[in-house]
Amino acid sequence: MGRMEVVPLTEVTREVHHTSTFRFRSAMEGAPGQFIMVWIPGHDEVPMALSYLGDVKGITVRAYGDATNALLKYTAGDLVGVRGPYGNTFHLDGRRALCVAGGVGIASIIAAVEGFSDRGTKVSTVLAARTAEELIFEERCEEAGEVHVATDDGTRGFHGLAPALAKRVLGQHTFDSVVTCGPEPMMKAVVVLCLERGIPVQASLERFMKCGIGICDACVLDDALVCKDGPIFTGEELAKSHDFGRFRRDESGRRIPL
Amino acid sequence: MMPDVSANVAGLKLRNPTMLASGFLDETGGTLLRVFKAGAGAVVTKSIGPEPRTGNTNPTVVELEVGMLNAMGLPNPGMEDFGAEVKVALDGGAVVVGSVYGKDPDEYATVASRLESYGVQAIELNLSCPHAKGLGTEIAEDPEAVREFTAAVKAKARVPVMPKLSPNVSDIAAFAGAAEDGGADAIVAINTLKAMAISPELKTPILANRVGGLSGPAIRPVGVRCVYEIYEAVDVPIVGVGGVETGRDALEYILAGARAVQIGTGLATRGMSVFADVTSEVAAYLEETGGKSVASLVGAAHG
Numbered sequence: 001m002g003r004m005e006v007v008p009l010t011e012v013t014r015e016v017h018h019t020s021t022f023r024f025r026s027a028m029e030g031a032p033g034q035f036i037m038v039w040i041p042g043h044d045e046v047p048m049a050l051s052y053l054g055d056v057k058g059i060t061v062r063a064y065g066d067a068t069n070a071l072l073k074y075t076a077g078d079l080v081g082v083r084g085p086y087g088n089t090f091h092l093d094g095r096r097a098l099c100v101a102g103g104v105g106i107a108s109i110i111a112a113v114e115g116f117s118d119r120g121t122k123v124s125t126v127l128a129a130r131t132a133e134e135l136i137f138e139e140r141c142e143e144a145g146e147v148h149v150a151t152d153d154g155t156r157g158f159h160g161l162a163p164a165l166a167k168r169v170l171g172q173h174t175f176d177s178v179v180t181c182g183p184e185p186m187m188k189a190v191v192v193l194c195l196e197r198g199i200p201v202q203a204s205l206e207r208f209m210k211c212g213i214g215i216c217d218a219c220v221l222d223d224a225l226v227c228k229d230g231p232i233f234t235g236e237e238l239a240k241s242h243d244f245g246r247f248r249r250d251e252s253g254r255r256i257p258l
Numbered sequence: 259m260m261p262d263v264s265a266n267v268a269g270l271k272l273r274n275p276t277m278l279a280s281g282f283l284d285e286t287g288g289t290l291l292r293v294f295k296a297g298a299g300a301v302v303t304k305s306i307g308p309e310p311r312t313g314n315t316n317p318t319v320v321e322l323e324v325g326m327l328n329a330m331g332l333p334n335p336g337m338e339d340f341g342a343e344v345k346v347a348l349d350g351g352a353v354v355v356g357s358v359y360g361k362d363p364d365e366y367a368t369v370a371s372r373l374e375s376y377g378v379q380a381i382e383l384n385l386s387c388p389h390a391k392g393l394g395t396e397i398a399e400d401p402e403a404v405r406e407f408t409a410a411v412k413a414k415a416r417v418p419v420m421p422k423l424s425p426n427v428s429d430i431a432a433f434a435g436a437a438e439d440g441g442a443d444a445i446v447a448i449n450t451l452k453a454m455a456i457s458p459e460l461k462t463p464i465l466a467n468r469v470g471g472l473s474g475p476a477i478r479p480v481g482v483r484c485v486y487e488i489y490e491a492v493d494v495p496i497v498g499v500g501g502v503e504t505g506r507d508a509l510e511y512i513l514a515g516a517r518a519v520q521i522g523t524g525l526a527t528r529g530m531s532v533f534a535d536v537t538s539e540v541a542a543y544l545e546e547t548g549g550k551s552v553a554s555l556v557g558a559a560h561g
Contacts, residue, residue: 002321006459037316041460045316079459083321211319213526215282216330217304223288251312253285253304253335255342 002028004039004083009076010056015136019062019104020072026057026082031089032111033204033232037212039081040074043067047209047227049108049181050085051137060107060136086212087231090115090202094177096122099141100166100190102182103129106137108204108231109181117144121177124148124169128162128182131155163189175199184258188245191235201235207248220249261544262551263537265299265518267495268418268443270380272299272353272518274537275508275552279499279522280305280357280382280422283530285334287346294352297534301347302355302520303340305384306373308365310336315466320455325474325501326523327455329467332359332384337372344376355420359384363410370411370419380417383407386424386449398424398449401436408440418443420497423484425477426452430484431491444495446520447488448481474523475501482510489515489557503527505539512540512552513559 011023028036030053038059039045044067052058063069074080090112097116099109106127116123123145129135132155141147149157150165158165163186166178170193180190181204194201207219207226214228221243224230238244247255265275278301283289285304294301313333320327334340347354356373358381360366370381385407386398397403408421421437423430425448434445450471455464463469481500488496498511499520508519524532540552549555 003323004317004320004457004464006457039317039464041457041462044466045318081317081457081460081464210313210316210330210333211328213319213321214529215522215525216319216328217283217285217289218333220286220289223286223292225283225289249286250310252310252333254310254339255286 002083004081006079006081009074009078009080012075015060016134018072019060019136021051021058021060022071022074022080023052023056023058024080024082025055028057028082028085030057030085032092032115033090033108034085034087035231036082036084036086038071040067040071041079041081043070045081047212049204051107051110053111060104062104084212086227088229090179090232092116092119092121094121094200096124096173096175097177097179098124098126098166098169098175100126100162100178100180100182101128102162102186103134104136105180105182105204109179110137110140112179113141113144124173124175126150126162126166126169128165162186163193166190167193170197170199178202180204184245191238195235195239202232203235203238204231205233205244206231208251218249218251218253261541261549262553263541263544265552267497267517268380268420270300270353270355270418274299274533275512275518275540276533276536277355277497277518277520278302278533279520280384281328281330282522282525285343287343290343290347290354291350291352293530293533294347294350296530297537299518299533300353300355300379302382303344303357303378304334305332305357305359306334306337306340306369307332307359308337308369310334310339317464317466320464320470322455322474322476324476325472326526327453327465327470327472328450329465329470331467337369340373341376344373344378348377354378355380355382357382357384358411363407366407367410367414371414374415374417378417381411381415381419382446383411383419383421384449385421386426398426401433404433405436405440408437408442412441420444420446422446422449424449425480425484431487434488434492438492438494442494444497445488445492446497446499447484448477448500451477451480473500475503477501478507478510482514485511485516486514486559489560502536503532505536505543508536508540509543509555512555513557515557515560517553517556
């Protein structure tokens with residue numbers, strides 16, 4: 001089994017006021033879409049997508065609870081525990097790909113945006129946030145291909161939600177691959193758009209997670225393990241899912257509305 | 259002729275001698291059924307209590323070269339909600355053993371009765387969880403408590419009752435005897451070994467609970483020794499648990515006296531096919547050695 005490494009943060013970058021990127025050196029592998037378990041000592045251990053691959057890896061974290069708020073106070077040199085990477089990876093094939101990200105969901109698919117581009121696939125990204133100030137990784141998306149910005153409040157780009165802009169962009173080119181990550185209702189709408197058009201789609205899901213290695217049953221989606229079978233699921237898998245877009249499990253394992 | 263790999267544990271009939279150990283992929287009906295379909299002879303549920311319980315804060319798992327530490331802290335949806343999960347597994351054809359915990363004999367009996375009403379085919383008593391404060395640990399450390407808790411559940415139960423014993427004691431045979439005195443139909447051994455991992459960089463235990471339970475290949479020799487000792491001490495059937503990942507590992511337990519084995523941590527190393535793989539490896543051993551059945555090997559290592 002993989003052992004936890006305790007590593008110093010080499011660099012901390014504030015992306016927007018509540019979201020930062022934390023870089024660290026690790027010999028662990030890592031492919032687009034995979035995640036690691038990050039131990040914030042004294043607080044919690046939480047799953048985080050790798051937003052940077054290579055020797056100096058990175059995670060991009062939005063503060064939403066005790067552990068992530070604690071992590072956002074960390075600076076270069078502070079120690080975190082990391083283990084992984086875990087989960088499956090995005091299939092990066094096709095001639096033209098559309099990546100649809102909502103909020104900090106871009107952290108889970110930025111490696112796929114760049115991975116498509118590296119493999120010679122033309123990439124369009126729909127980058128959506130609540131407001132202009134919360135847009136993350138716009139430059140990295142622009143370096144990889146074409147970028148379409150949407151904000152809920154209309155302060156930048158398209159005034160509206162990501163799926164509405166994605167629908168428009170899907171009409172502009174012939175896409176043969178779509179990847180998405182963001183709030184689950186957004187992903188559900190994107191998956192439906194793709195299923196209607198017969199375009200292969202992959203969505204990166206999030207569930208409450210404990211072990212990360214496919215044994216504890218905390219993160220189930222129907223009978224699938226988000227940590228091991230996922231976090232990436234295809235449109236075909238999600239079309240058959242009872243839970244997707246509707247239910248999650250709480251910390252005691254009870255099925256509750258999303 | 260294909261060797262007979264079926265097992266019978268106190269009337270609980272298994273198509274093969276492998277069972278899913280409690281605590282692994284067993285909090286929801288969908289995964290219980292998936293593991294059964296992947297080849298397990300039976301699946302044991304997460305330990306269920308009277309009320310929902312969130313368990314411990316992460317880190318709850320430490321991966322090691324020789325196995326794993328865990329301190330989940332008995333997360334479970336509670337007996338009320340768990341009926342829907344058991345139904346999914348049973349409707350799909352799974353053989354389901356309900357694992358039970360509580361704070362006193364009455365609670366154990368109440369939860370066991372509720373799980374029995376959902377249709378589980380046997381009850382396992384978690385008397386030995388090393389990482390939930392005030393629940394399992396004290397019971398595991400006193401043979402009289404093991405007898406008392408077992409008897410309380412047996413007074414109401416119609417399906418076989420199998421207490422799961424802790425290895426964190428000096429004489430496990432005495433505890434097996436106490437379980438038998440309490441009316442246990444079978445004994446499951448062993449639960450995890452109390453253990454700890456510390457980060458030298460941070461100079462602190464990694465598990466949020468500090469102490470957890472060690473499982474996996476590291477504890478297999480301990481488990482095999484415990485089953486061997488229990489087999490000499492009692493007459494009831496034994497289910498062996500601890501570090502089984504291959505057919506040879508399962509055979510060690512069977513030869514020591516186990517009718518069946520449970521597998522948990524092996525899921526992390528061999529995946530869900532571990533149950534089918536172990537079964538076919540045991541069958542291959544029987545064929546090579548001219549053995550007719552798994553049952554004929556039970557306890558064969560005793561002189």
